Amino acid sequence: MEKIKNYFKPYRGLPRSIYIIFFASIVNNMGNLVGPFLTLFLTYKIGLSVSVVGIIVAVNSALGMLGAMIGGKLIDTIGRKKILMIFRTASGIGYVICAFVKMPVIITSILMLSSFLGGFSQPVYSTIITDLTEGEERKAAFSLEYMAMNIGFSVGPLLAGFLYENYLTWLFLGDAITTFISVFLILIFVPETMPTKKELEKLKERTFESAEEGSLLSALIKRPVLLIFSFIMVIYFIVFSQFNFGLSLQVGDIFNARGAKIFGMLMTVNAVLCSTVTIFITSAIKNIKASLSIAIGGLLYAVGFGMIFFIDKFYMFIISTVIWTIGEIMVSTNTSVYIAEHTPITHRGRFNSVFPIIRRLGFMVGPIMAGAYVKHSNIRNLWLLIGGLSLVASLMMYILYTSDTVSLQEQKRDAIKEDL
Template sequence: MRKFFGPYKDLPSSIYVIFFARMVNSAGHFVMPFMVMFLSDKLNLSTEKTGYFMMLAALAYVPGSFIGGKLADHLGRKTIFILFQSLAALSFIPCAFLGNSAVIPWLLILSSLFGGAASPANGAMVADLTNSSNRKPAYSLLYLGHNLGFAVGPMAAGFLYNNHLPWIFIGDALTTFLSLALVMQFIPETIPDEEKIEEIRDHLEINERAEGGSLLSAMIKRPVLMTFLFCIMLYSFVYVQHIFTLPMQLRQFFGEDLGPKYYGFIMATNALTVVIFTTLVTKLTLKLKPIFCVGLGGLFYAAGFGMLSNINHLYLFLFSTFIWTLGEILVGTNAMAYVANNTPVTHRGRFNAIVPMIAEAGHALGPLWTGKYLMKHSILSVWQLTLYCASVVALLLFVLHYVENTRVQIATREEAQK
């Protein structure tokens, strides 16, 4: 067991606190996985209107993320994270008492705005607490913690959905506050001052060293990273289909009663696969570069989502979930490690803001485009599109990996000749 969990044994104690906080928060992550069903079933919105509100919720994340990232680089990671995550949780509480009010979608959009503002501070905090040598296992452990909680949350929400709907909103808020209590008690402020930045300068990778100037100037100097983020945006278009198209497909195949419960089983399968296989996948790919692992994840996306166009039995849906979840593990445990390894220490909050902003573009436009597409096409044809998209993005990432390796080899030879 020590050998199996070896990648996590030397991580800072603060990372373990964040691990438990994320696990608790995810155990109460009830609302967003069932947002599509709630809007269409409880509020009787059309497919196009449901896609519209899903798009607004995702788009609201963008300005929130930008504001939160800027504040995290100037006011501190911990303060900004606790403030906005608390506001996001408070936005859920009125929803429990409003019945089928048309106000609820707007409160969910407001919660997404606040959640977007909290996310960059959280990401910058993790980057502050780690370095290039331990980031892959750190992000892997945190990803595992999220899904340990998520293994329970959606399944519980699936049973609460029909008969105890208000508790979906209340439970989400309460577990968020509990996770914040852990951060408040055990995590110090992590933003480095000028003296600390100078002290650690020689221990940072070249792309992590402090820089002056704006976010835009720092990004322009990193063209490979920008292309990488574009690929992540396309991946998010593919991945968002599991919370938009998949619930509709299950309701169409299995009916109004079984559809939500089966979706809960699928989401639990997704989380359990992460729980069981994240450590193994991390161990097997520990020596591979993050960008290559993210490309490999796209191949699993292509296979897992692509097969949904030709199945109609629950056990095949569960097998499909297992396949695309392996892709999720590879992408989820490596994408942010790659970004952190290429982010200047002075811009971590803002870079952790721009990454979700770019990714959320695919997440936001996915439901809108898919909703319009479904007005004239079948649900099954959506999965063929995901197959082609994920395959092309994976190929592009492998090309970027080759380009990056070539640049490193050239730089190494030039340095050796000096």
């Protein structure tokens, strides 16, 4: 019993607001009912053509990213809670309207507007967590946010599937209600965390999180390590995107008619592990730097995805999924920590708005690249390429880790000299 308690130790003593965000995130992600069924709704309920729906879904995604970019700036200048209250509430109101409107053009327009407005508040949770934590606390806090997302997403689509078939109006109302509940939790229990001028002055210039003047671009130029990190993460997400694209094709090629069922089982294994094992992994790596944890996660990607080239048995695909899922947990829970540790305190909202774009870029490029490769080779050979990319990205991340370690040692030496 004592050993089990130790696994939960990193999560004890966190600021109360972190636990509130955890529950608010579960509620909000459980209520993500419209998004997963948007394509089906527009095609079969509204009656739009597949080509038109494809354009709408793509534009909808782009509007969400644009909203996040604008929201990041507003979060840094106006405040975290204000942006969440205004824009997430507005997004929820849009879903309420869609529940009662019957005209396809109006419904589609409002859905796209809601996606745009909802994007404004997307970086808020990560920004608040960064404001409230540092060091080991950050790992635990971002780990909680990651678990909340997976718990919510594991329940939401099941509920959405039931509502879509039988109670379509409640698909929209449910999304709106859970949005309002999550906003209410933040409104009542989480204080505004935007740093004051006094807090900005507290950070010494030699730290990675020191305040900066100017735009996001100018802050990035002054921190080239973040540009390098962003490039590495694009590779990571190109690799990880194959859990959906390449893996489904490989399983279908091997198991034929049973492919869809087996792929669904593998996704269930992934979801269950992400929701349950994260606690134990976070505890095990609590003393390992975020950059090194991400590098190790890349090695697990290389093994988990790379081994698919050699296997054709169901139990081996389970083992493969377990390995790359552990890699996913290590990468996902530490990426936000790394960004937080290297982001100017004045630009936290903006930097947190950029990361989802990096993720989507990888998920856009990954399937296109894999499709072109498979066309000129075959699906099995894809995993050699993916394994190789994982190794390269992991090595680059390890170099970044050693570079960071040297920089921190130099900062400590400078601090000692100044104190003397």
